[in-house]
Amino acid sequence: MVADKYQDYVYNLIKKVIDEIGPRPSCSEEERKLGRLLIKEWMPICDEVAVESFTCSPRAFLGFLPLSVLAYFAAVILYWFYPPASLAMAAASFSMIFFEFMRYREFIDFLFPRKKGQNVIGVIRPRGRTEQRVIVSAHQDSAYEFRLWYHLGTAAVVLIAIAVAAILVILGGSIARTIGYLGSSTESMAYMAVGIAAAGLAPIVGLFLFFNTGKPVPGAMDDMAGIAVTSGLARYLDDARRGGGFFPQSTEVVLLATSAEEAGLRGAKRYAQKHVAEMKQKPTYALFLDGVYDERFLTVTDRELCTGAKHDPSLVKLAQEVAASHGWPIRKRWIPLGGTDASAFSLKAIPAVCLHCQDTSRLVSNYHTRHDTLEHIRPQSLSVSLQMVIDMIERLDTGCAESWE
Numbered sequence: 001m002v003a004d005k006y007q008d009y010v011y012n013l014i015k016k017v018i019d020e021i022g023p024r025p026s027c028s029e030e031e032r033k034l035g036r037l038l039i040k041e042w043m044p045i046c047d048e049v050a051v052e053s054f055t056c057s058p059r060a061f062l063g064f065l066p067l068s069v070l071a072y073f074a075a076v077i078l079y080w081f082y083p084p085a086s087l088a089m090a091a092a093s094f095s096m097i098f099f100e101f102m103r104y105r106e107f108i109d110f111l112f113p114r115k116k117g118q119n120v121i122g123v124i125r126p127r128g129r130t131e132q133r134v135i136v137s138a139h140q141d142s143a144y145e146f147r148l149w150y151h152l153g154t155a156a157v158v159l160i161a162i163a164v165a166a167i168l169v170i171l172g173g174s175i176a177r178t179i180g181y182l183g184s185s186t187e188s189m190a191y192m193a194v195g196i197a198a199a200g201l202a203p204i205v206g207l208f209l210f211f212n213t214g215k216p217v218p219g220a221m222d223d224m225a226g227i228a229v230t231s232g233l234a235r236y237l238d239d240a241r242r243g244g245g246f247f248p249q250s251t252e253v254v255l256l257a258t259s260a261e262e263a264g265l266r267g268a269k270r271y272a273q274k275h276v277a278e279m280k281q282k283p284t285y286a287l288f289l290d291g292v293y294d295e296r297f298l299t300v301t302d303r304e305l306c307t308g309a310k311h312d313p314s315l316v317k318l319a320q321e322v323a324a325s326h327g328w329p330i331r332k333r334w335i336p337l338g339g340t341d342a343s344a345f346s347l348k349a350i351p352a353v354c355l356h357c358q359d360t361s362r363l364v365s366n367y368h369t370r371h372d373t374l375e376h377i378r379p380q381s382l383s384v385s386l387q388m389v390i391d392m393i394e395r396l397d398t399g400c401a402e403s404w405e
Contacts, residue, residue, distance in 0.1 A: 117259030138226025139261030142219020226289030
C-alpha cells in the first residue's frame with residue numbers, strides 16, 4: 001500500500017522527538033519545541049502554516065484530585081458533628097470529579113496558574129475550488145504518569161469506581177442526615193452505618209492523593225505516533241500534488257497539532273471555539289489519531305461517556321468501509337473513561353471521529369506510564385493509520401466532487 005513508503009519517515013520522526021525533545025507536558029517548553037519542529041516539517045509543504053496561542057490552567061485537570069480527596073475526608077469527619085458542613089464538603093468533592101473530570105469543564109481552573117499553549121496548523125489547498133475541508137489532528141503533549149495505572153493496570157478502574165461510590169455514599173448520607181438534623185429527627189442505625197462505611201472507604205479514596213506522579217511520560221504512542229502520522233500525510237500529499245497518486249480536487253486538508261489534550265482537551269476546545277463558524281460555513285470533517293502502536297487493534301470510537309460526545313455515524317461507517325476494503329478487522333468502541341480531542345468537535349456539531357491502533361478494552365502497560373516508549377510501536381501500525389486517513393480523505397473528496405457534478 002502507498003502508506004508503506006512513508007513508514008520509515010513516520011517512525012524516525014517519533015524517534016527523533018523522543019530522543020531529542022523527550023516528554024512534553026501540556027503547555028511546556030518541550031511541547032513548544034515539538035511545535036517548532038512541526039512548523040519546520042510543514043512549511044515547505046503546506047500552503048499556509050500558523051500557530052494559534054491560547055491560555056489555560058494545565059495543572060487543574062489532575063490537580064483537582066487532591067482537593068476532591070481532602071474535601072471527602074472533611075465530609076466524613078463533619079458527618080458526625082455538623083451534617084450541613086459535611087454536605088457542603090461532599091458536594092464540593094463530587095462536583096470537582098463530575099465537572100472537571102467526567103465532563104471536562106474548567107470548573108476549578110481559576111485556582112491554578114495559567115500557561116500558554118500553542119496549536120500548530122498547516123493548510124493544504126486542493127487543486128480546484130475548496131468545497132469542503134478535512135481536519136486531520138493529533139496532540140503534541142504527553143501525559144503525566146498515572147501511578148495507579150503503572151502499578152495496577154486495569155485493576156485501577158475498580159478503585160476508581162469504589163472511590164466514586166464512596167463519595168456518593170457520603171453525599172447521600174449527608175443529604176439525609178442534614179434533613180434530619182435541621183428537622184431535629186433522632187439518630188438512626190442507618191446514619192451510623194453510612195458514616196462507618198464512608199470512613200472505611202477513606203483509605204481507598206486516599207490513594208488518589210498520589211494518583212499523579214508529576215513526572216511526564218515519553219508519549220510515543222500517545223500521541224507522538226499520531227503527530228508523526230499527520231506529518232506523514234503531509235509528505236504523501238506533497239508527493240501526490242507533484243504527480244503521484246490521489247490528491248484532493250475540492251477538499252482542503254488541515255493538519256492540526258493540538259496542545260494540552262492531556263490537560264482536559266484544552267487546545268482542541270480552544271480551536272473548535274475559535275473556528276466553529278468557519279467550520280460550519282463549508283462542510284468540515286475532523287479525523288483524530290490518538291494511541292497508535294498496534295494495527296491488530298485498529299479501532300474507531302463512536303462515542304465517549306465522560307464527555308458526552310457522540311461521534312458522526314457516517315464517519316464511523318466510512319472508517320469501517322475503508323478498513324474492510326483492505327481486509328483489516330476494525331473494532332467499534334465507546335470510551336467509558338477519559339476523552340479524546342474529537343469530543344471538542346462533536347460537541348460543537350462538527351462531524352468528527354477518532355481512530356486508534358490501541359487495545360482500548362483495557363489499560364495497557366504503555367498507556368500513561370513510563371512504558372510509553374518507541375519499542376512498543378509496531379511500524380505497521382503507522383502505515384495502517386496513514387492509509388486509513390488517506391483513503392478516508394479520498395472517499396470524502398470523491399463524494400464531494402460527485403455531488404457537484
